[in-house]
Amino acid sequence: xxxxxxxxxxxxxxxxxxxxxxxxxxxxxxxxxxxxxxxxxxxxxxxxxxxxxxxxxxxxxxxxxxxxxxxxxxxxxxxxxxxxxxxxxxxxxxxxxxxxxxxxxxxxxxxxxxxxxxxxxxxxxxxxxxxxxxxxxxxxxxxxxxxxxxxxxxxxxxxxxxxxxxxxxxxxxxxxxxxxxxxxxxxxxxxxxxxxxxxxxxxxxxxxxxxxxxxxxxxxxxxxxxxxxxxxxxxxxxxxxxxxxxxxxxxxxxxxxxxxxxxxxxxxxxxxxxxxxxxxxxxxxxxxxxxxxxxxxxxxxxxxxxxxxxxxxxxxxxxxxxxxxxxxxxxxxxxxxxxxxxxxxxxxxxxxxxxxxxxxxxxxxxxxxxxxxxxxxxxxxxxxxxxxxxxxxxxxxxxxxxxxxxxxxxxxxxxxxxxxxx
Amino acid sequence: xxxxxxxxxxxxxxxxxxxxxxxxxxxxxxxxxxxxxxxxxxxxxxxxxxxxxxxxxxxxxxxxxxxxxxxxxxxxxxxxxxxxxxxxxxxxxxxxxxxxxxxxxxxxxxxxxxxxxxxxxxxxxxxxxxxxxxxxxxxxxxxxxxxxxxxxxxxxxxxxxxxxxxxxxxxxxxxxxxxxxxxxxxxxxxxxxxxxxxxxxxxxxxxxxxxxxxxxxxxxxxxxxxxxxxxxxxxxxxxxxxxxxxxxxxxxxxxxxxxxxxxxxxxxxxxxxxxxxxxxxxxxxxxxxxxxxxxxxxxxxxxxxxxxxxxxxxxxxxxxxxxxxxxxxxxxxxxxxxxxxxxxxxxxxxxxxxxxxxxxxxxxxxxxxxxxxxxxxxxxxxxxxxxxxxxxxxxxxxxxxxxxxxxxxxxxxxxxxxxxxxxxxxxxxxxxxxxxxxxxxxxxxxxxxxxxxxxxxxxxxxxxxxxxxxxxxxxxxxxxxxxxxxxxxxxxxxxxxxxxxxxxxxxxxxx
Numbered sequence: 001x002x003x004x005x006x007x008x009x010x011x012x013x014x015x016x017x018x019x020x021x022x023x024x025x026x027x028x029x030x031x032x033x034x035x036x037x038x039x040x041x042x043x044x045x046x047x048x049x050x051x052x053x054x055x056x057x058x059x060x061x062x063x064x065x066x067x068x069x070x071x072x073x074x075x076x077x078x079x080x081x082x083x084x085x086x087x088x089x090x091x092x093x094x095x096x097x098x099x100x101x102x103x104x105x106x107x108x109x110x111x112x113x114x115x116x117x118x119x120x121x122x123x124x125x126x127x128x129x130x131x132x133x134x135x136x137x138x139x140x141x142x143x144x145x146x147x148x149x150x151x152x153x154x155x156x157x158x159x160x161x162x163x164x165x166x167x168x169x170x171x172x173x174x175x176x177x178x179x180x181x182x183x184x185x186x187x188x189x190x191x192x193x194x195x196x197x198x199x200x201x202x203x204x205x206x207x208x209x210x211x212x213x214x215x216x217x218x219x220x221x222x223x224x225x226x227x228x229x230x231x232x233x234x235x236x237x238x239x240x241x242x243x244x245x246x247x248x249x250x251x252x253x254x255x256x257x258x259x260x261x262x263x264x265x266x267x268x269x270x271x272x273x274x275x276x277x278x279x280x281x282x283x284x285x286x287x288x289x290x291x292x293x294x295x296x297x298x299x300x301x302x303x304x305x306x307x308x309x310x311x312x313x314x315x316x317x318x319x320x321x322x323x324x325x326x327x328x329x330x331x332x333x334x335x336x337x338x339x340x341x342x343x344x345x346x347x348x349x350x351x352x353x354x355x356x357x358x359x360x361x362x363x364x365x366x367x368x369x370x371x372x373x374x375x376x377x378x379x380x381x382x383x384x385x386x387x388x389x390x391x392x393x394x395x396x397x398x399x400x401x402x403x404x405x406x407x408x409x410x411x412x413x414x415x416x417x418x419x420x421x422x
Numbered sequence: 423x424x425x426x427x428x429x430x431x432x433x434x435x436x437x438x439x440x441x442x443x444x445x446x447x448x449x450x451x452x453x454x455x456x457x458x459x460x461x462x463x464x465x466x467x468x469x470x471x472x473x474x475x476x477x478x479x480x481x482x483x484x485x486x487x488x489x490x491x492x493x494x495x496x497x498x499x500x501x502x503x504x505x506x507x508x509x510x511x512x513x514x515x516x517x518x519x520x521x522x523x524x525x526x527x528x529x530x531x532x533x534x535x536x537x538x539x540x541x542x543x544x545x546x547x548x549x550x551x552x553x554x555x556x557x558x559x560x561x562x563x564x565x566x567x568x569x570x571x572x573x574x575x576x577x578x579x580x581x582x583x584x585x586x587x588x589x590x591x592x593x594x595x596x597x598x599x600x601x602x603x604x605x606x607x608x609x610x611x612x613x614x615x616x617x618x619x620x621x622x623x624x625x626x627x628x629x630x631x632x633x634x635x636x637x638x639x640x641x642x643x644x645x646x647x648x649x650x651x652x653x654x655x656x657x658x659x660x661x662x663x664x665x666x667x668x669x670x671x672x673x674x675x676x677x678x679x680x681x682x683x684x685x686x687x688x689x690x691x692x693x694x695x696x697x698x699x700x701x702x703x704x705x706x707x708x709x710x711x712x713x714x715x716x717x718x719x720x721x722x723x724x725x726x727x728x729x730x731x732x733x734x735x736x737x738x739x740x741x742x743x744x745x746x747x748x749x750x751x752x753x754x755x756x757x758x759x760x761x762x763x764x765x766x767x768x769x770x771x772x773x774x775x776x777x778x779x780x781x782x783x784x785x786x787x788x789x790x791x792x793x794x795x796x797x798x799x800x801x802x803x804x805x806x807x808x809x810x811x812x813x814x815x816x817x818x819x820x821x822x823x824x825x826x827x828x829x830x831x832x833x834x835x836x837x838x839x840x841x842x843x844x845x846x847x848x849x850x851x852x853x854x855x856x857x858x859x860x861x862x863x864x865x866x867x868x869x870x871x872x873x874x875x876x877x878x879x880x881x882x883x884x885x886x887x888x889x890x891x892x893x894x895x896x897x898x899x900x901x902x903x904x905x906x907x908x909x910x911x912x913x914x915x916x917x918x919x920x921x922x923x924x925x926x927x928x929x930x931x932x933x
Binding site: 269270272275278282285287288 | 752769
């Protein structure tokens with residue numbers, strides 16, 4: 001009976017060489033997949049978008065070059081000898097980049113969009129980390145915008161700093177309440193958040209049309225026949241720190257968004273609340289078993305998501321729009337783009353920041369003026385290419401699993417039936 | 423037996439993964455009409471070997487000989503064509519389809535080339551079931567049949583594809599003891615029809631019961647191939663683990679003191695709103711292990727869930743150290759001194775995506791020194807985890823490793839470590855050894871006895887009678903939501919078995 005090798009093992013259970021290795025491989029694979037899959041997703045989307053352009057008989061390389069230059073990201077490698085003014089003084093110092101070039105203006109527009117997309121993206125990502133799919137970013141963005149407009153266009157005598165802070169806080173709370181409604185419904189009666197947030201989007205939409213429409217309580221007092229809001233007073237506008245304040249220069253909302261990214265990371269990874277949110281998001285059954293209140297976390301996660309979306313509405317209104325009208329409400333989709341931002345960014349702080357930049361650059365770069373005139377017969381259709389690529393990115397995110405699967409397979413049939421999640 | 427022809431011969435199979443030699447020159451042969459068990463701990467290389475045979479892995483060295491022909495198998499499809507059928511531990515069935523549809527899937531009879539000829543599919547499945555004497559309804563949807571029946575569907579699927587070599591990967595892991603017995607009956611029937619069966623397992627008793635020959639693997643090497651007749655559990659365990667293993671739990675006489683867990687007339691409903699626990703009263707005293715025996719589905723799960731706040735108490739009361747807790751939240755119950763090793767460590771006991779440190783902090787993350795004013799202190803979590811990992815001998819990863827990458831036994835140690843570290847007065851262990859291999863089972867048993875000796879009250883639920891008998895100081899038998907008998911540790915398996923089936927409902931304890 002003892003003919004086998006008599007390796008004396010020190011402990012009760014043998015260390016498990018096969019699964020140890022599988023574990024290492026899985027971890028490595030996940031790390032690589034976590035970075036590579038979104039990049040592949042984006043690249044594939046652009047490739048297929050290029051085929052669409054090719055089908056119209058144009059040169060996709062020219063189109064993408066136009067888009068790239070339209071994003072303003074070329075600014076970074078257009079170096080030379082320039083000067084930049086120091087803040088709070090008249091002095092200037094040498095600077096390798098031209099801060100007033102057309103590329104600089106394009107970059108400002110890209111970053112304006114990026115700021116808002118970071119916040120709407122975080123609104124989706126935070127809920128996602130708790131296992132909730134927040135489709136309601138658009139509605140939460142609206143109520144944030146309404147409150148920012150209301151406060152920003154009132155209290156003209158208030159000190160500027162306080163006024164801005166008040167408007168931001170009010171918008172954040174409004175977003176929190178709006179998303180919190182869906183959270184409470186989920187926590188108490190189990191109403192699915194996808195349904196309730198979509199319904200709340202429409203409620204926010206029609207409330208806006210009522211508030212700012214003709215005869216509405218917040219309609220512009222000076223132009224009784226124009227369905228638009230009052231204009232945000234000078235003191236409540238976010239200071240522009242780069243570019244022309246009269247021509248949509250880059251405002252400090254960017255720092256609000258960057259601060260939100262840091263806050264997101266810290267809450268998720270460094271607080272007991274984030275621990276609970278992640279536990280519920282990964283495995284609600286285990287969370288319940290451990291004594292964590294699943295209902296409470298559903299509510300809190302939605303409310304915090306709403307804070308991000310509400311802030312997005314506020315920085316748009318106080319930063320460059322300054323008023324909101326019928327047509328703005330009807331055409332706004334930035335809350336929905338936030339879903340794509342969060343998905344491409346894998347619901348992490350860094351990922352959301354990067355993917356917001358990708359989407360911001362894409363939307364801005366593919367604006368009509370940046371696409372060569374010969375691509376489309378009707379110039380306005382050029383923007384459709386942007387939508388096409390956005391849609392393709394979404395489609396490929398859906399195909400993410402397939403990409404991960406192929407990736408896993410490329411790793412030479414590693415752990416069929418064991419480690420592989422597929 | 424040894425004069426029968428060899429149908430399958432694996433010679434010197436070697437499979438290397440980076441850093442690990444998963445299979446190291448393994449020889450394995452299968453004779454016509456025999457059940458050959460492949461025995462080994464998790465990670466010993468059983469699954470790798472079978473995946474090589476089934477075409478999922480390509481061996482680095484060695485050859486596969488089927489019916490005398492050396493073959494190379496590149497895919498499961500080729501394996502099936504060569505008459506090899508595999509029943510995986512996790513079934514590969516489509517729940518919304520009927521039994522017949524699942525069985526004929528991918529090789530379905532067709533009408534006009536594209537349409538499923540359902541009538542002839544059903545007929546063929548019926549014939550097949552009749553031929554091998556399977557009790558199964560071809561028209562039933564897979565989602566509506568029991569796990570045991572689903573397994574039979576998998577076996578029929580292999581037979582339908584004309585397999586004559588059947589590989590069963592840990593087939594009893596998902597079955598109740600009764601279902602396992604039925605499966606064994608089926609397997610014996612199949613061998614009489616000439617099938618040859620490879621039976622992968624790490625359970626000693628069932629290997630001895632069902633197999634003709636046993637091959638033991640340890641750390642990628644074949645240790646020995648021996649006839650089942652004459653082998654003993656102790657001997658097999660030693661071959662498997664490489665050292666002496668205590669299959670019987672060593673423990674001293676219990677010295678119970680005051681009751682710590684008192685349950686009075688507890689009533690609990692199940693998910694469908696039916697009475698699952700009907701007026702259970704029991705006591706567990708400090709320093710004793712009370713085992714609850716019973717066939718699965720007689721209210722044990724609901725009882726444990728009620729005692730841990732996971733399921734609403736309909737009526738009755740329970741106290742921990744005198745504190746009334748019926749109707750309290752899980753949080754409050756855990757604070758009051760209940761530790762809970764849950765039935766399903768992956769679904770409930772762990773957040774698999776969390777690191778070991780995060781999992782170990784499950785009850786402690788919101789208390790100082792692990793956090794302050796709502797801020798986690800990751801350094802504390804990690805140093806605490808490092809200590810517990812060492813103390814409880816959790817292997818396969820450090821504090822920052824995700825729990826998913828641990829083996830089942832080490833995952834369970836992680837749960838045990840967390841629950842015991844919380845210093846509970848009452849420890850409720852629900853099937854704590856399910857799916858574990860011998861070494862890990864020994865560990866869990868020893869640990870439960872140690873916790874008893876520390877003065878905790880241990881309530882222990884298991885479906886395995888021998889485990890109940892060897893570990894418990896007192897045994898309660900649960901049947902249809904009631905405690906139908908109380909026995910001492912010397913009770914016989916026979917009398918418990920009768921009680922578990924409702925036989926002594928009105929009689930008092932015999933022991």
